Amino acid sequence: MALLVIASCQLMVVLDITIVNIALPDIQRSLDFSTTSLSWVVNAYTLTFGGLLLLGGRFGDILGRRRVFVFGVLLFVLASLLGGLAQDSAQLLAARAVQGVGGAIASPTALALISTTFREGPERNRAFGVFAAVSAGGGAIGLLAGGVLVEWLDWRWVFFVNVPIGLLIAVAAPRWIRESERRPGHFDLAGAATSTVGMVLLVYGFIRAAQEGWRDTLTLLSFVGAVLLLVLFVLVERRSRQPITPLHMFADRNRAGTYGIMLCLSAAIFGMFFFLTLFVQDVLDFSPLMAGVAFLPVSAVIAVGAGLTSRFLPVYGPKPFMVTGAVLAAAGLGWLTLTDVHSTYAGSVLGPMLVFSLGMGMEFVSLTLMALSNVTPDETGAASGLLNAMQQVGGSLGLSILVTMFGTASNNEADTQVPAFLSQATPAERLAFQKTGQLPPPWGDEVLTSGVSAAFVMAAVFALLAALIALLVIQVRPSDLERLKGGSGPPGAL
Incomplete structure (x- = not known):
């Protein structure tokens, strides 16, 4: 119970x-x-x-x-x-x-x-x-x-x-x-506040830029405030006796690389779900239930990729799976950039999703192992918690950047589609457009797909960056492979 x-x-x-x-x-x-x-x-x-x-x-x-x-x-x-x-x-x-x-x-x-x-x-x-x-x-x-x-x-x-x-x-x-025994300690409220508000301002800056442009005063002030707060966050954490984010976790090359990969891949997967959800319902006219079923292969293939990785990781080590997984994710996202108003689910969405999901399944197992490698038992919670935090923060930051790409591309496409719409629209359609600012299909579909395609370009760049980090930063020693195969090793090792 x-x-x-x-x-x-x-x-x-x-x-x-x-x-x-x-x-x-x-x-x-x-x-x-x-x-x-x-x-x-x-x-x-x-x-x-x-x-x-x-x-x-x-x-x-x-x-x-x-x-x-x-x-x-x-x-x-x-x-x-x-x-x-x-x-x-x-x-x-x-x-x-x-x-x-x-x-x-x-x-x-x-x-x-x-x-x-x-x-x-x-x-x-x-x-x-x-x-x-x-x-x-x-x-x-x-x-x-x-x-x-x-x-x-x-x-x-x-x-x-x-x-x-x-x-x-x-x-x-x-x-x-049953209730747990309380432990002495203090709360790092300053660290939590500066990091959270700093990230909110950073995300707001990107989304504001998509709506008002990069020269907007509030956009620039948001970025300045974000930088100041995040620098203050690092200073607070360096001086705190019990920091919310143990910065020494980043001193290990493999763990720092793992956090960087998680940051990039979370940006890609959050963006994929966000924009594909809009695409399949607004352009392909899927019902909400059909959209839910359409995404189920993602979960299934992630499970397959994770299972295969778990089986062969003790033989080959995590690095090949981290590199291959990120490359597959980038390939799937690159494929999705080809979507347009004539795309179909079976012909243009399902295949890229499966390729992307296989890569992500490889990544999840490998990243978890690397995040916890060479960590003492009393720090496993901090190491895994930091990985989860990177996933959420990376997803938010990445989605805001993708939204900026979407906004720029869709605004440019709208400038092209509005004259064509006005030349053919009925008085009622023109009135509705003046009230909402939204173009109806098929003009609105062209605007949406143009923005979605641009967002997937940036998502693929994030995945490629993850692949580069895995290739150039991650270093797995032979002794690590021995521990994965069941050899001896210190507590908390791979």
Whole structure:
């Protein structure tokens, strides 16, 4: 029962990203988001989640993990309810940010509770296995659940569905999970605040640039503020006795390279899901349920790639899989740049997705191993937490850059399509265009696909950068391969 409670919380937090992705086109129409500002529905969650993830784990250590776990779940439930009730874009984005805070508190505490609830050995290993399976499968479940809820009910139910699940978890946790022993320490609130606000300003700068241009005063001020806060964050962490981000983790060449690869690949995968979700529903006219089913091969092929990598990694080591995986991801994204208004799912979307997913499956296993290599047992939590934080922050930052590419390309295409539209439009169509600024099909489809194609070019560049880091930075010693094959090695080694 304890494992059911813990795994249910992780499932709720993990599937929230994909379940909301499927609802993005309906949210855009309902709350009048532009395509560029729509990315904040994703970023508001991932920025607070990634920025506060390590602080959330520290809360559990110092205040008691069960207590903090229940608080995080209830905060997530409250934010989900407010998100479902949102009447405008600002209300929804505020709710998504609070959701991210709740997830950042609940998720690392849930993982830590496994260590305090289950005995070391086979019992704890099985619990970790279930937790990992739920984390991996949550994305696929979210795709289907999002499609069903949006098509059969309404987009608001992708948020409302968390309320009964979260309340059951909060009620069951005190009965089935015992409280952990508190540890002395202090909270690095300054580090959490400077890093999170700095990243928010950086992301806002890119998205603002897509809408208002690079010379806009607020765009430039956002970038300046982001640089100042992130430099201040590094200074704070260097002087803190218990920093939220242990900077010495970056001193190891392999681990620093691993974090860089995760940053780049997260940018690519967040962008792929965001823009393909819009493309298949707005251009290919897929229903939300069809869109959810259309993305299921991604989860299946990632599992295949991860399984093959796990089997052969002890023989060849992680580096070949890291390089090959990133190259495959870049190839899939490069293939997606060819999409246009005449593309079909089977002919232009499915193939690139499968190539991309195979590469990502190779990467996930290899990156996790390299992040935890040569780490002492008392720092494994920090090393894995930092990898997860890099995934969320990299996804947010990368998506904002891709949105900038999308905005520039789509604006240029719109300048071409508007005269053609006005020459053929009826008075009613012209009036609607004046009110919304949105071109109807087929002119609007041309604008969207032009922007999506440009975004995939940048996503492919991110994946190629990851491949270069894997090739030039990662160095695996023969002794590391011996440990992977079952030889002896220090605790926490590969």
